[in-house]
Amino acid sequence: MSLFWRIFGLNAVVLGAATALLLWAPVTVSVPVLLTEAVVLVGGLAVMLVANAALLRIGLAPLDRLTRLMTTVDLLRPGQRLPVAGQGGVAELIRAFNDMLDRLEAERAASSARVLSAQEAERRRIAQELHDEVGQSMTAVLLELKRAADRVPDGELRADLLHAQETTRESLDEVRRIARRLRPGVLEDLGLVSALTALAGDFATHTGLVVRRRFDTGLPPLDRERELVLYRVAQEGLTNAARHADAEHVELGLRRTAGGVVLSVADDGRGVGLAREGAGIRGMRERALLVGASLEIESSPGGGTRVLLSVPTAGDEPAEEGAEEAGRPGKESGTA
Template sequence: MSLFWRIFGLNALVLGAATALLLWAPVTVSVPVLLTEAVILVLGLAVMLVANAALLRIGLAPLDRLTRLMASVDLLRPGQRLPVAGHGGVAELIRTFNSMLDRLETERATSSARALSAQEAERRRIAQELHDEVGQSMTAVLLGLKRAADRAPESLRPELQQAQEITRESLDEVRRLARRLRPGVLEDLGLISALTALTNEFTTHTGLKVTRHFDADLPPLEPQAELVLYRVAHEGLTNVARHAEAEHAELSLRRSADRLVLCVSDDGHGGGIVREGAGIRGMRERALLVGGSLDIVPGAGRGTRVSLSVPAAAAAKDTDHA
């Protein structure tokens, strides 16, 4: 039934019931109208309006649910759909909206995959230039400063040695940035070694104590899945170091049934209440690339836990073909 005929039928039902009540009820209307007759008429009108409102609310309830979903739908949380029953106009509207969400989620996933792929390619290019161009130039400067310090008078050597130390620290920073942009250990030694190096780096440079828990029977992963897990772990630890004011963080990678679950938890003051900025939305987009889901919930204490769940079978599909 179309929406027009549904509303028409509901109103016709109410008006028909009111007409039948007037025809068969032992009620008359005098001229002028008596007070008791006016009270009865007003009560009848009130009952008719209430019945009409109740029936319309029932009939238009699917549109209310559709409106609420349209106001709250988020393409980074796929799968939000309304159940469809019947073949009327409202059911067809809901079915069309669900199909539109399917198309939008597919297009969003495709465009996000292209954007993130381009981002990773650009990171690799910048990391390579930092390593090959900037790193080698600074190494040459460092060697030149050493030769100059060896030949310089005693009075100038402290200044030259200080310049050497500053250049050496800058070179270490450039190399660290290059590793963050392109984690070579991930490509060379695998995910576990890369996550171990990541936690050691955060402990060294931020003072944040990070503990690790990795299951021993983890399945092999395709490169894209490993990169997604690494980037989410890096972003999660970065958020802890910047915003949580935590003293301790924990990074874990476990197998749960047919899924791999990466967790980053802390003992900070977040309590699971996180304003989703570009970093968290980027993590959600990366999770969608490998069919995963990202959850942010309160931790065991007062901190926050970021959990990425990835299908283990899907993650290893490309490895099986290799």
């Protein structure tokens, strides 16, 4: 039934019921109208209005649900759909809206995959140039400063050369650290656990955070794309804890589940509360969509923040029990 005939039918039912009551009920109207008759007429009108409002609310309820979903839908949280029952204009409208969400989510996932692939390629190129060009140039400068310092006698000039040499060495270390963050060579060469261990140690060294690692043994094999998503989400989670959470301790966990693995990054900072998600969190959600993973962020003001990424193994769907498994005790592998 179309929306027009739905509303028309509801009004016809109410008016028909009112007409039937007037025909068969022992109600008369005098001239002038008596008080009791006026009370009966006003009461009847009120009953008609209430019945009409109730029937219209029931009939238009699917449109209200559709409106609420349209105002809250987020393509980074896929799967938000309305149930479709029966035929007619409203059902067709809801079905068309669900189909539109399917297309938008597929297009968003495809475009995000292209963007992130191009981003990773650009990161590799920049890291390579930093290592080959900037790193080698700074190494040459460092050697020249060392030779110059060795040729001059002790004095103010030699002290200045040694200071410049130390500054150059620190800058070279920083360039290498940036290159490692842009292109995690450890991930490609030694695997995910070694890469996360190196990442935790690097953050502990340069930010002062106490990073505790809890990695399960016997993790299932993951392809390169899934390992890269896990690494980048861990990197972003640690970065948020260091920059925005005012945290002192962070726990980085990697746990095995029935359908894959769950990465957890939990800090003891101030929490995000009701703050709007920034580009970093939305970037994590986009990466999670690429491999069919689910991302959950648990936070409370003053209670810290916990990021949970449930990644299925290749060919599996995201495990629903991932968030529950993440809370179970795992093997502690160290503290950075």
